[in-house]
Amino acid sequence: MADLAKLKADLAGIAIEDNPAIVKQKSRDFFWYSPVLKRQLDHVVGDLVVTPKDEAEVIRVLAAAHAHGVAVTPRGAGTGNYGQAMPLAGGIVLNLAEMNKVTAIAPGRVVAEPGVIMAKLDAETRAHSGQELRLHPSTANTASVGGFVAGGSGGVGSIRWGGLRDLGNVIRLRIVTMEASPRTLELSRFDLHKVSHAYGTNGIITEVEMPLAPAYDWVDVLVGFDDWMDAVRYADALGNEDGILTKEIATVAAPAPFDYFLRHQKFLKREQSVVIVMVAPHSLDAFLAFTGREKGEIVFRADTAQDLKGLPPAFELAWNHTTLRALRVDPSITYLQVMYPFPDHQKKVARMTELLGDEVPGHLEFVRFDGKVIPMGLPMVRFSTEERLDEIIRIHEEEGCPIFNPHRYTLEEGGMKQTDDVQLAFKREADPDGLLNPGKMIAWEDPNFDYRAKKTFLFPGLQAAG
Ligand code: FAD
Known part of the structure; x- marks a missing residue:
């Protein structure tokens, strides 16, 4: 059992919330869309909400959580609907909502902190130079750009630009690793696949660089x-x-x-x-x-x-x-x-x-x-x-119509029903103790899990409630 009092002392000066009602609220996303996830996840709650205001604070939080062996589940705006942001192992909910600045706008590109709400980002790039994000989820008015990259797939604009995983739809990500001395890494090109749509299981995104398109009054x-x-x-x-x-x-x-x-x-x-x-x-x-x-x-x-x-x-x-x-x-x-x-x-x-x-x-x-x-x-x-x-x-x-099951909270069962070797290998490097968003990557928790058996994976801590 981790010593939360010591952890809190290590985080002095960083915004921490332990009021149970607020912690509960910030531990939930839109998992309840699914009656199956509602049954499995309704009781899930973190221990603390920690709200860093910049990357230096993210590094301090991850170093302290690593030292105390405490799980960290990142959270943008909590609008994901597969339970991606539910802290299955308790611990810290890392609320990135205050890292919400657009830092640079240039022709065809924008650099921003992860917590910025996409509609706000678009308003700034429109006012600056008549540009907007190529694609956004229908939750653009409430969801963060970091949460979109880590937990979303595509949306409004995908008829023209395809999905987030298509090369060119994310330019660069900066991430912080979960180690004794957290590192910052810049990812681009094929390396983006390591953390895109990985639910924050192998790095905390602290900066995004996204391509822009001309904005119109649609x-x-x-x-x-x-x-x-x-x-x-x-x-x-x-x-x-x-x-x-x-x-x-x-x-x-x-x-x-x-x-x-x-x-x-x-x-x-x-x-x-x-x-x-x-x-x-x-x-x-x-x-x-x-x-x-x-x-x-x-x-x-x-x-x-x-x-x-x-x-x-x-x-x-x-x-x-x-x-x-x-x-x-x-x-x-x-x-x-x-x-x-x-x-x-x-x-x-x-x-x-x-x-x-x-x-x-x-x-x-x-x-x-x-x-x-x-x-x-x-x-x-x-x-x-x-x-x-x-x-x-x-x-x-x-009938030959593959399903991406939205009633599963793991990366594998929701998607391709197989291990993503690139994301798994990167987790070994960037989160060797498995403290980032535990329970969402089956390959990490149970390398022998048999997808063909069609059994649902249940994170051990959830079995009682599930
Ligand atoms: P969150 O829900 O907070 O997080 C999503 C995932 O990313 C979680 O696993 C979280 O741990 C992780 N994460 C968050 N921030 C970071 C970070 N900085 N670093 C690392 N990991 C991080 N999705 C679509 O793709 N397209 C749609 O059109 C769409 N429409 C939706 C409509 C409704 C009504 C609802 C409820 C959901 C919809 N979604 C859609 C899902 C969701 O709203 C989007 O994917 C959204 O972009 C998620 O952003 P968020 O800030 O709420 O992320």
């Missing part, structure tokens, strides 16, 4: 279709129109838009599926011509932020905000993450709709993936039991 449009597959075909074709600049294309199957997008309900018809689009102003004419030809009905359009008249921006209807809005109306809703491989993606979407119908209402996000436009599925699921959820996953996989 026009929000909702396009209605009486038939779901017509909406899917339209969205796919729009994503392939090389001359029309879009930042977001998503489809949501009827009746979900009408039933769940309550603030937009007056514009929607219950029987219509909806395509959510953000289009650049200079592409609007071409977009309107294209949509007219494809017989889409424009049911909502906001050319400027003022036109929204208090409504949320279109991107807050998309990505996991679709699920969030559904959950608010029907708490039994959860979701899945599905890949519909190119070139049969439309057929596969139609097949899954035929097999699962309204139990799994369709929601697709069109993105560039390996240079092709494909729909990534974030279908909603009317949850009944964990067994049925597993069966729905199995049905997808049998």
Whole structure:
């Protein structure tokens, strides 16, 4: 048992919070999106929240935590929804929210501290030189850029730029290692894969350098279709129109838009599926011509932020905000993450709709993936039991639609169901005692874990509650 009093004394001068209510609040992310993670993680809580104001303080915290053998789980804004930021082994929640400065802006690039909220970052780069991040999650108004790199994957902008793991979408990261004398390292090129989407298990990001794109006053449009597959075909074709600049294309199957997008309900018809689009102003004419030809009905359009008249921006209807809005109306809703491989993606979407119908209402996000436009599925699921959820996953996989399971908190089970050797090797180097965000990398905890056995990994400390 670590001596927390001594640890606190070592951290004198750094902001520490041990009020149980606040520690509990800062120990939670959006894990509860998943009924499975809710059952497993609801009781998880850290011991202390430590809030460094700069990299020097991060180094002091990691050195002290290392000396006392205390776990450290980094936290940006806590909006991750796979339980990535849940401190499974207790210890320190390292709250990076106060490291929130944009430090340099240049043509095509920005350097920032990890805790800056992405909407704030975009506001600064827009004001400075009419630039913005290439991509951001639909939580841009609340989530941090460091948390996005460490825990996210893509989002608004991915129709043009692909995902975070694509070369060029992160330029450079500076990290601090978890050792007796923590080191700072600069990572770029392929080395970025060591810590990108590694949930902070092998280094604390203290600076990010991200590429920027020209900022536009994106026009929000909702396009209605009486038939779901017509909406899917339209969205796919729009994503392939090389001359029309879009930042977001998503489809949501009827009746979900009408039933769940309550603030937009007056514009929607219950029987219509909806395509959510953000289009650049200079592409609007071409977009309107294209949509007219494809017989889409424009049911909502906001050319400027003022036109929204208090409504949320279109991107807050998309990505996991679709699920969030559904959950608010029907708490039994959860979701899945599905890949519909190119070139049969439309057929596969139609097949899954035929097999699962309204139990799994369709929601697709069109993105560039390996240079092709494909729909990534974030279908909603009317949850009944964990067994049925597993069966729905199995049905997808049998039909050739891989699932990235959002009901698992480990890197491996949520993603490729295999060890990421690069991330594991880097953890051996950068966190030899395994103190950073314990429990999230199975390969570290249990090198013999058999993924084929289809058993869920449970971090030892969780077994009682799970
Ligand atoms: P946190 O949740 O605080 O952390 C995420 C992970 O990164 C954790 O493992 C944490 O330990 C680690 N971490 C945080 N900061 C650091 C650091 N400085 N160094 C090392 N590790 C660190 N995600 C998407 O990718 N695309 C989406 O479109 C999207 N939409 C969402 C919509 C909703 C409604 C919700 C609830 C979630 C959504 N997410 C999405 C998930 C999440 O919001 C984003 O990935 C977000 O960028 C996470 O940022 P955060 O600051 O909240 O990170």
